[in-house]
Amino acid sequence: MPAMTMTDSATSSLTREQALASLRALVGRPGAEFHDGQFEAISALVDERQRALVVQRTGWGKSAVYFVSTMLLRARGAGPTLLVSPLLSLMRDQVEAAARAGVRALAINSANRHEWGEATARLADDSVDVLLVSPERLNNPDFRDRQLPTLIARTGLLVIDEAHCISDWGHDFRPDYRRLRELVATLPAHVPVLATTATANERVVADVAEQLGGENVRTIRGPLARTSLRLGVLTLPDAEARLAWLVANLGSLPGSGIVYTLTVAAAEDVARILREAGHETYAYTGRTDAEERADLEQRLKRNEVKALVATSALGMGFDKPDLGFVVHLGAPSSPVAYYQQVGRAGRATESADVLLLPGPEDQAIWNYFATASMPDEGKALALIAALSDAPQSTAVLESRVDLKKSALELLLKVLDVDGAARRVQGGWVATGRPWAYDTERYRRVAEARAGEQRAMLAYERTSDCRMQFLQLALDDVDARPCGRCDNCAGAWYPTAATGAARQAAGNALKRAGVEVEVRKLWPTGADSVGVPVRGKIPADEQCEPGRALARLSDLGWGGRLRELLASGAPDEPCPPELLSACVQVLTEWRWAERPAAVVSMPSRRRPTFTASLARGLADIGRLPYLGALGLRHGGPAGGPGGNSVFRLGSVWGRFDASDLALPPGAPVLLVDDLIDSRWTITVAARELRRAGASAVLPFAAALQG
Structure with missing residues (x-):
């Protein structure tokens, strides 16, 4: 990198002064200072108009980077920031955080269709600083063809949150995220791009950086240890024993928290059983209505419930700084996914408890979801054959290809990103482009997933530091023993439930x-x-x-x-x-x-x-x-x-x-x-x-x- 000139130094100093004032307005603390790497990322975006990938632990303040950068860029005449965000809960938190700092933010998603007209009008009169959209929205025909080109021409900053979703190797890969590579390529060279994630190992970092521009991407990584978390694993003999432990000990866990399960049915059953045992708990899953989700999130933030019993639907971006605990009733399929979920806890507290209660059924559930997410070559070819120049709805395509609606929609997204299909007004059409099943790619992805499952089992069984294990899974060079987990300091949790709790759990399960x-x-x-x-x-x-x-x-x-x-x-x-x-x-x-x-x-x-x-x-x-x-x-x-x-x-x-x-x-x-x-x-x-x-x-x- 060339030596900094006096002019560059003066510009950076002014940027730092302005950025610090914006940060303090954002967090509401007059004495707030930047965390290591925060101003480096802001300066790269604002002064150098670079493309940057920020990999930092949950709670580090990645949102502060893009909100402060937005405020500075807008003050210098730039257009609004386009923020691609994967979850409704994440959007709600980000809009609220932006408002506290005077940043005018709007979200366009499936839950606020009644506000789309207002959003369009406000974009037209330049009274929006940040527009949050889901990756799926980028392929909505009306938005993609009528609004997105104008928005791209005016965009002052593109932010891709939870950027590990771009990568095949990311723990939460989504086909719609792969479309962002094309979006980045259409941006003018002077428009900065920021990608953020807390859960990316070196393989994912390299993949995301390549999709953002390769050698021109500046990667800013920090240590991923969460010093507030006290990790533990308790292996119990059966579902009755695990549920009994929850019934007996949930009330003694600090504050309010999240109990994660692997399936919707388990979340609903566990929430009901815990509630019947006297705990204020509710289920939060992909089946929960959007309005109810928003209400449950706010009730958890206000500590009006002891816990939400949730699937991964309550994950990335949910922000309750004082969340006191995370318990997993069943293990996620990878240490990286586990790190992401436990990262919800202890963001602004000195201590938070994290306990994993693995079950013998975990691997069968992992295998089911892994198989369901991989496209089948025969089904893909049948779907391409069923497409034509005339738009067809998913309901019509269901009658022509033997796929359930969810699998059909996922496969259509894959074929869209691969260029063989395109979503238009009225449905889906064939593009006529040749398509071949990428056997090698899916073989490598399947092998990676199997490796992640083995690593998760190793986490459960390790006698080494559990936080260090998770850091190493994320290729963190600063990994070292935490001194707090059950392997470092001994079990901090009861290892058995009382007879009364065991009987209550047994009766509920029967x-x-x-x-x-x-x-x-x-x-x-x-x-x-x-x-x-x-x-x-x-x-x-x-x-x-x-x-x-x-x-x-x-x-x-x-x-x-x-x-x-x-x-x-x-x-x-x-x-x-x-x-x-x-x-x-x-x-x-x-x-x-x-x-x-x-x-x-x-x-x-x-x-x-x-x-x-x-x-x-x-x-x-x-x-x-x-x-x-x-x-x-x-x-x-x-x-x-x-x-x-x-x-x-x-x-x-x-x-x-x-x-x-x-x-x-x-x-x-x-x-x-x-x-x-x-x-x-x-x-x-x-x-x-x-x-x-x-x-x-x-x-x-x-x-x-």
Whole structure:
């Protein structure tokens, strides 16, 4: 780097004076000073108009860098800052933080559509300093084609928050983030770019820097140790013991905090169980409404709840400086993802407690999500073949490609970023560009993910310093023992729950029964697979709302069901304890009319288990067991998974009730091992209704989910 001239020195000194005044206004402390590296990043953006990548621990003050830089650049005549931010909670916190410093910030996202007109008007009259958008918004046809070009021409600073999402190797890679490389390339050379993250190892840093401009990117890294965190790992024998520990000890953890789970079902169940035990806890997941999420975040910040029981939906960017603890009921799939989540705690406190309670089911959950996030070559080629020059909605494409909506939308994003598809007004079109499945890339990503899982297991088992382990996972050259974790200083947490808590947890986990919702509408596009139905399912062909013992993802009976129904597990008669639990569910089922007979599904996966369960329920209920439904045309085609249209097509016309001695005009209990899409029981119930049953009550041992 060339030697600094007197003019450069004077400019930097003036910038520092102005920046320090802006920082103090932002944080509300007259004596605030810059952390190491903060002014270096600000000067690189404001004085040198560089592209910078800042990798600093959570709580270091990355948002201060871009808000202060915005204020200085705006004072020098620059246009507004475009801030790409991944989460609604992050946007809300950033808008509030900006307002405290007099920075006029607006967000455009799916939760505030009613404000988009105002945002457009304020951009036009230059009364916005920072516009926050999600990466998905950048590919909204109207925003991309009509607003983004003008905005880019005026942008004074581009900020990419949580920049590890750009990289295939980042723990939270998102296809929409890869589009930012094209956005950066369209910016005028004098527009500075800032990328920030707290969770990037050297591989991710190199990948992100290359996408920002390679050699011209200035990387500012700092030590990643979180000195306030007291880390620990407590391995307990089963779900009952882990939940009992939470019931007994949540109240003694400092302040308010977050309990992380790996699945939505676990978050909802744990929040309910803890609340029933007297703790003020609520679930926060991807299914939680946007308004409820915002309310729960504020209640946690005001310490009105003891904990939010959350999935990763409550993660990046959520800012409660005095968050007292983070407990994980089940481990994330990588040390880097774990570091990111525990970083929510102890930002402005001397101490915060972080405890991991790993479970034996963790690896199965990791593998499920890893498989679901990887594009399938055959599905991708089928989707490309289904696209054309005419826009098609995702609903139409669902009827042509056997993918569930979430998987279809993810694959469309991948193909869009790869250039084979494009989102336009009215849906998606083919671009005509050649596309080939990048086998080598996905092999390397899969290997990296497997390595991260092994590293997470190593974290659980290590006898070395846990904070140092996490720092080394992030290639932090300053990694050293923390002196605070359970391996450095001994276990700081109780290692067992009391008998009363254990009993309360056991009773909660033994609770049986979940409702199975009934299908009331045929899927759009059923005729595309030869099924001549549409609209509402006639009332006299529907089944009644059903029941299942538990979801496969449940903490209680879910674990036992996962063992019994796992691929490769032997097909054996239903165990007595499971049959008793199913009887309990039926006893508590408030049906309008008691069933007069029991019929089983002709299960191909578990015929012995399913028939024994049906026969056992019939015997205990003193009902006739009529046997299994018959099959037509070889029975259902295809396997589990896929979308509604193709699942319906695979079972349509495949069941036969004509040989069953149904009691005329009476309800029938229909028993299966596992209910997944609900189309199997819907079509089977239709056959039973058409054969004379007055109602069909579906029951299964397990519900997928």
